[in-house]
Structures are given as C-alpha cells and as structure tokens.
Amino acid sequence: MSSPEHSHFAWKARVYWEDTDGGGIVYYANYLKFLERARTEWLRSFGHAQSHLIRDAGIAFAVASVNIDYRKPARLDDELTITCAAGRIGGTTVTFTQKIYRGTPDDLVAEAQVRVVCIDTRTMRPKRLPAFLTQEMLTS
Amino acid sequence: MSSPEHSHFAWKARVYWEDTDGGGIVYYANYLKFLERARTEWLRSFGHAQSHLIRDAGIAFAVASVNIDYRKPARLDDELTITCAAGRIGGTTVTFTQKIYRGTPDDLVAEAQVRVVCIDTRTMRPKRLPAFLTQEMLTS
Amino acid sequence: MSSPEHSHFAWKARVYWEDTDGGGIVYYANYLKFLERARTEWLRSFGHAQSHLIRDAGIAFAVASVNIDYRKPARLDDELTITCAAGRIGGTTVTFTQKIYRGTPDDLVAEAQVRVVCIDTRTMRPKRLPAFLTQEMLTS
Amino acid sequence: MSSPEHSHFAWKARVYWEDTDGGGIVYYANYLKFLERARTEWLRSFGHAQSHLIRDAGIAFAVASVNIDYRKPARLDDELTITCAAGRIGGTTVTFTQKIYRGTPDDLVAEAQVRVVCIDTRTMRPKRLPAFLTQEMLTS
Numbered sequence: 001m002s003s004p005e006h007s008h009f010a011w012k013a014r015v016y017w018e019d020t021d022g023g024g025i026v027y028y029a030n031y032l033k034f035l036e037r038a039r040t041e042w043l044r045s046f047g048h049a050q051s052h053l054i055r056d057a058g059i060a061f062a063v064a065s066v067n068i069d070y071r072k073p074a075r076l077d078d079e080l081t082i083t084c085a086a087g088r089i090g091g092t093t094v095t096f097t098q099k100i101y102r103g104t105p106d107d108l109v110a111e112a113q114v115r116v117v118c119i120d121t122r123t124m125r126p127k128r129l130p131a132f133l134t135q136e137m138l139t140s
Numbered sequence: 141m142s143s144p145e146h147s148h149f150a151w152k153a154r155v156y157w158e159d160t161d162g163g164g165i166v167y168y169a170n171y172l173k174f175l176e177r178a179r180t181e182w183l184r185s186f187g188h189a190q191s192h193l194i195r196d197a198g199i200a201f202a203v204a205s206v207n208i209d210y211r212k213p214a215r216l217d218d219e220l221t222i223t224c225a226a227g228r229i230g231g232t233t234v235t236f237t238q239k240i241y242r243g244t245p246d247d248l249v250a251e252a253q254v255r256v257v258c259i260d261t262r263t264m265r266p267k268r269l270p271a272f273l274t275q276e277m278l279t280s
Numbered sequence: 281m282s283s284p285e286h287s288h289f290a291w292k293a294r295v296y297w298e299d300t301d302g303g304g305i306v307y308y309a310n311y312l313k314f315l316e317r318a319r320t321e322w323l324r325s326f327g328h329a330q331s332h333l334i335r336d337a338g339i340a341f342a343v344a345s346v347n348i349d350y351r352k353p354a355r356l357d358d359e360l361t362i363t364c365a366a367g368r369i370g371g372t373t374v375t376f377t378q379k380i381y382r383g384t385p386d387d388l389v390a391e392a393q394v395r396v397v398c399i400d401t402r403t404m405r406p407k408r409l410p411a412f413l414t415q416e417m418l419t420s
Numbered sequence: 421m422s423s424p425e426h427s428h429f430a431w432k433a434r435v436y437w438e439d440t441d442g443g444g445i446v447y448y449a450n451y452l453k454f455l456e457r458a459r460t461e462w463l464r465s466f467g468h469a470q471s472h473l474i475r476d477a478g479i480a481f482a483v484a485s486v487n488i489d490y491r492k493p494a495r496l497d498d499e500l501t502i503t504c505a506a507g508r509i510g511g512t513t514v515t516f517t518q519k520i521y522r523g524t525p526d527d528l529v530a531e532a533q534v535r536v537v538c539i540d541t542r543t544m545r546p547k548r549l550p551a552f553l554t555q556e557m558l559t560s
Contacts, residue, residue, distance in 0.1 A: 014177075016173070016176060016177050016180055017176055017180070017190075018173040018176065018177075033156070033158040036156060036157055036158065037154075037156050037158075040156055040157070049217045050157075050216065050217065051215065051216045051217040052217075075191065076190065076191045077189045077190065077191040077192075
C-alpha cells in the first residue's frame, strides 16, 4: 500500500533564540523539532491530537529514521515554512517527505525523509495503522 | 524611571513533544523558552526584530535574573497563552512580569519576573536603553 | 525540619554547541538543565536513580520554583562546576542552593535557589518525603 | 582522499530529564546532541577545541546531512556510549559513522552517518580542511 506524495500540508514556525547556536544559525538538531511540529499539525488537520490518539486509540508514533540534508542555514527571526507529505504508507509505517524553506520554496533550508512507526502504547511494539488514519492519509 | 505594569501583551504557544519530558509534562526549563518567545514578540509588536536591533542599534538583551513559580504542569497539545508586561524600566534594565496560562487566566501554569539588561554588542557591557525603546515601552 | 547547607556536592558539565545561542553564550534556559543534572547526580550519590524511585517508591520530584541570577555568561567549551546543597527540607519539599562556576568558585556564572516538591506518581499530588531520603539528606 | 573507518573514538553520556519526552524515551532530535558531543570530544582528543579553531584557524564545521536509524529507545538514567569514526575525508568534508549504544555495542540505540563541511568563518563558505587536521584524522 503506497502512493506518491499525498497531502501538501504546510506549517509556519518562527526562529527564536532557543533555536540558534553560537554559530549564529539554527542548531542542526533543532530543525527536527520544526519537522515534528509540522507532522503534529498535519495530523491535527485531520482532527487528531496525539494526546487523544494515545488516550483513545492506544497508539503513538515513534521515529524510525531521518535522512536530512541541510541546504542553507536559518537565522534568528526567520519565518520558516515546513511542509509535510505522507509519501509512502505501509502496514505499520509512514514515510514523510518534508521541506523547510524561508519565504518561498526556492529558498530551501532543509529537506528530509522521516519514517515513522505506529506503536501500541501498552506493548510498545509496532501496530498496524488504524484504518481510519490510513484512509484519511490516502484521501488527503 | 519606573511605572507599574504597562503593556498587556499576550502570545500563544502550543506544547509539542519537544517541550515535554519523561514525566509527561513540560520540562521546567522549557517554560523559559515560552517566556522568551513572548518577550520577543512583544518587542516585535513595536516593530523591533532583535536581529535588526543588533545590526542597526548595536544592542541586545541579556537575562540578569528569573524568578519563576510553577503552578500547574502543562501537557502535550496544550495551547498556552504567555503574557508580557514591562513592570519596571531602569536605565539599562527592564523587569518583565509574565504569566503562562492555559485557556483562561485562572488556569495558571506559571508566573515569572524576568529582569533583562540592555547590552552593547561590541563591548558586551550594559548600555543605557535607547530613548526610542523606553518611550515605546512607557506609552504601550 | 530544616537545616542550613547540608551537602556540598559538585558536578561538572561541559558547554557544547547545543547549549549556546546566537549571542555566542549559553542560552538562559539551558543553565536550568545543568542545575538539574547536578541535583540528579547528587541524588545518585546516595544510590538513588530517579527512574528507580519512580518504579520502587512511586515518587518523583517536580520543580515548584526557581530563582536564578545570571552573573557572567558561559561559552562554548567552558567546563562548568555545578554545586548542589539541600538548604531547607520541609515535609514535602526541598529547597536547593546551587551555584554554577567556571574553574574556581569566584568565577561565578550563576546562582540559584530551586524548590522541589515530592510527588506521588499515581495521584500526581504532593507526598511526604520518604524517611530514608530525609535521613540521607540530613546526614550528608 | 578517503579511507575506511579511521579512529574508534567513544564518549559517554548520561540520559537526563532534559533529554526525554512525554513518551518516556529520549526525544528523537536529542540523539543528535549526543552525536555532536562525541564529534566535539573526538576533535578535542587531537587537542582541538572548536572555540580555538574558530579563533586561531578561522574555521568551523557545519553539518551538511544526517542519516540516522533509531533502533531501540534510550530512557532516563541510561548511560550511553557514542562512537565517532571519520569514514570518508574529502577536500572540504568529513563523513562520520557514529553509533549510540547502551552498555555493550550489541544493545544498539541508534546509528548515523553525519556529513560535516569545513567553513571559513569570515566568508561562511566551504573551505579546504587544514592539512594538520586531515593528517591527524588519517593517522588516528
């Protein structure tokens, strides 16, 4: 079960002091926070808060892998746009293609592939993605 | 030069996974990030990005002290409101009174007093607050 | 139940890129991480890992308040010493006096008072400090 | 100019509350902090503090890409070992192979490839790795 580039969700984030490092640019690990905020808001755009998915469906998402290329550094006060597209949906995993840009898409800051696994919060083991989620992703 | 509680600026922030800790609540240091975002946006509401103040006026702000009381923990997905009021404006310092609440002001998460010093970015020593800033703060 | 300045525990921490911000100094919230590492290691010096206290005694510690004065900024590669002394032990709370310095105690970076509450992890409400902990703190 | 797996440097890091998230495990972005600490200490093992390289040689390192696979979650109080091996040394770049494990190497937490670019701190553009560094890496 797979399909190329479903939703074209985008979320904005401002760069604050907390995100920068002594080099005057965003610290390399902190871009992963921006990526996660966009995935979280993408899920919320379907009506799913993760705290509710844990409580009601007993599932959570764990990141299995990240491949990220840093193109151009972001700096204090930059307003970034982070995209989130579910590129490949497997039985228990979703692979997201995500980009971070400043202003327009050609001012690319970073691009990443993030593979996420659906986890049963009681057993902490991989669990089949609920049908309702798969459906929403496929039709988004 | 002092005056009680000028502006009543408020800024919103969502709690993401990055903000929480293994106790299931926001990690105590991370509330200081929310406080700073609100101070940064308060300054931006006067038209001042800090990256421009550094570049154009050669000034930056360093935190001299924080007194924070944690009232109730914030959790994943909470939408927080952070207030920022410049309570006391001295020659080189400003003391902010800030609150963090969830939903309504009576659902208080934390309250803090944050004293900030204006710094000359070349000498890294305290510098008198520019008149334009003091004016804006007093009339806000 | 109170007593002045028991233990004089000290812990070292190196400043890495992750700790700094675009001003070239340690970000103000990150000093609270150093303070917590020292409190955690102070507790470990009595043989108590917090993950074990949660599992075996059903208790955890929540920070109720922090008063911190920033004296001199720390920078990349600095090796900091963080002290931790249990200054006042109440029924459910402990107030720590902590200092952060670089090299020798007179090169003071920050000093703080941190009040911590013992929490019952099932009810998430304050709980009397276990006698074994109070004893260890008083005789340390 | 390339060579397979030079140094087998290892550095230890304890997992603190600051590193965990509401899922009770280390937040996925924070493993990148552990990776960086190990690279920084690997460089320091040759006698090079990065703050000195900036000051004396006018160079710094920017991360160009990260490929990380998360194998098993790390938790509060875990003591992690982070390895750092310079796998491929190009004109301006170094690609590191890094592993994070708990206790013994077979209890693998994460493994990563991190490509780093040498930057001229005045121009902020890629710069040839200084010969002294390349030599040290090749003979390590």
